[in-house]
Amino acid sequence: MSTGNGTPARGSYYERTGEHTFKPTPHASGAWSDDEQHFSPLGGLVVHALERHLAAAPRPGMALSRISHDILGRPALDECEVRVGTVRPGRTIELLEAVVTIADRPVVRTRAWLLASGDTAAVEGGAGERLTPPEELESWPIADEWPGGYIASVDVRPLAPPRPGRTAAWVSTPLDLVAGEPAGALTSFLTLVDTANGIAVRQSPQEWMFPNVDLTIHLHRQPSGDWTGLDTSVVFGPTGQGLTSTVLHDVHGPVGRAEQLLTVRPLQP
Template identity: 30%
Template sequence: MAMYLPLGAGRYEATQHTQGPWDPGQQHLGPVTALLVHEIERTPGLPLAKLAVDVFAPVPVGEVTVRTEVIRDGKRVQCVAASLSAGGRELVRGTAWRIRHGQSPATPAADAPAPVPPRTPVHSSSWLAQGFGYGKAMDWRFVKGSASEAGPATAWGRVTVPLVEGEEITPMERLAVFADSGNGISSTLDFGSYLFVNVDLTISLFRAPVGEWICLDAATTIGPSGRGLTRSTIFDEIGEVGSATQTLFVAPRSTP
């Protein structure tokens, strides 16, 4: 089963593979971001260079609708907005900058971390082992740190199910699915005691990704006033492609 079942005219039914770790009835932002990219890529235009996603409310695991609009058109630079709604309410909005493909002198970029290593068992107490759909739909390979170890981490990820039923997933969609996992793999607080939910995701790329595997080299900093910031360098199997940032809402979990 795919993450989303198409219903026609920008409408999709989310499956269990989109479930996030905070609430089984709410989607992880990774699949949501990839679905925005899916609709943006269906809008004729230039290659995607930056995507800023803002979350206004949690996205339920259910029917959603995505609408796109070209805000600024042009032959060299375009801006496209994508809005995801459910039940008649806008829940997530993405703004994409697209830049024409041209020739430019490339500067050196970082090599990819160590090649994708053999699977490392995920510790039963980690956030990945909580039984949520998105975690089980991804193949996780840690190079540095682990799912049960607090602090900075480097991990490869590969989505193992289609994004949209009946359609081949694109490299950009693969990157978008995984880019929102930086705060999870580099968490500095106990998952069972604290919420550290991102209210946004910004992806900036200096070249297009290739291949199935995406790697995040991520670190999270928590401030003293209930906010945090995750910064991730993004790699494909060739090398560095860009970066991602997430602004976090941080709070103790509610007492039962």
Template identity: 30%
Template sequence: MSETYYDLTQVSLDDSVLVSEYRSHPATTGPWAPNLQHGGPPNALAVAAAEQVVEQITGRTDLTALRLASDFVGPVPVADLEVRAKVVRAARSAVLAAVIIAAGGRDCLISRVWFVRDADTSAQAAPPQAAVELPDGLPGLDADFGYGASLEWRRLSGGLLERGPGAAWARATTALFDGYQWSGLARAVLVADSGNGLSSELDWSQWSFLNVDLDVHLARPLLGEWVLLDAVTQLGAHGSALARSTISDRHGVVGAGLQTLVVAPIRAAKPTG
């Protein structure tokens, strides 16, 4: 397993657009095909690109990324990627950035990330819970593909081979790229894109249920390395489904994630995970 999901190979700022090039590593690989990425790493990369362009364009240090809305307009290959990021709106209370990830001249992922200015509203919010201790001896996720093996998992319920809702703690053991310090939203989206797999309602060998999008909203910054994902999938009768996830850290609930799923039968067996 590589030490990073990506290598940053080139970066430039051209007419207020931050253009970065990355080389993808096998740790990004998803369960469906060895040449396709899991959605977690590219969504985390989109958050990082948004953070970088907002810092460069605004120069502000009082902003926190709290919401990501991404659409997969094509599969993300395990290949060289071009990432283009720009600031769409910069106001005193919030800043919006847009990110496009492309491979081979084709757009793969289109994301929008909202940043909110830091202000003291602690008197109106519930006090944070004392940090819970993570139970020892919990089973892993048995996810032997690149992305799945790049995280440490502690499963509370459900699992990839068990149909129904699932909950698991997860911690990244792989860096996004050299020099990047994980932010709360980047950690959250890295794990949140696993909601549909953790709460699968269908047999992986008979059905595909890929997500076409990922929406993550945080009420406050995520604290620490560990993310708790508590997910459930609602199957529809018209070839679609919805995966909902509650996202928590060791101090309590932080936010939520949503994924729209395209459900279809498959002919050949696929790797589980």
């Protein structure tokens, strides 16, 4: 939706413009360039499309358990189309694919595995300890480190002062993903996961670029709540590659892991 003068409505990252199309608002703008989308809300938009696809033809007893985004090109801050299809149907295992297109060019290709759910509480274990609850922590002015509309929109609460390459923090946002549309718990949680690459930087983003070319998420439990916990470590290798690795938490404990492959290079003046 828009205001009467045609400017984007405040309070969301996207506005729906058609059955499969969305217009990003300034809140979705990226960290290294304000005319491109930060991948956090864009990745959330893909999960939103996946969940709506599943709602149209429910798969009872199945859960989205792995979501792997490949970022094929620069996602301009322009209208985007998200299409979802089934690659491998099945009653206990199913593979979906989503493609994001901007200006007739695919910029994201996502594959998502659904796995059958069942009662395995008797053998549950190995997930790890909970993080300190977010209500016990202070907000960190991450916008002092990073520019961009997306970063300005989030509340980041680290468990301890961030260190180069190592931070654990909670992230939340007061904004809707798509104006006027409820988002599922999984979508809301995963919308914030790509923030991980910005909370434990090894070098200043004013001097170095280290964008991720993918984001792969594995879940052993479906998340809930309004906060996404990121227990993140970042490694830079000696030849221009890096890796951001994150244990994902909700307020009840760990729910899975995320990996982001980085391309590391000096920022050109």
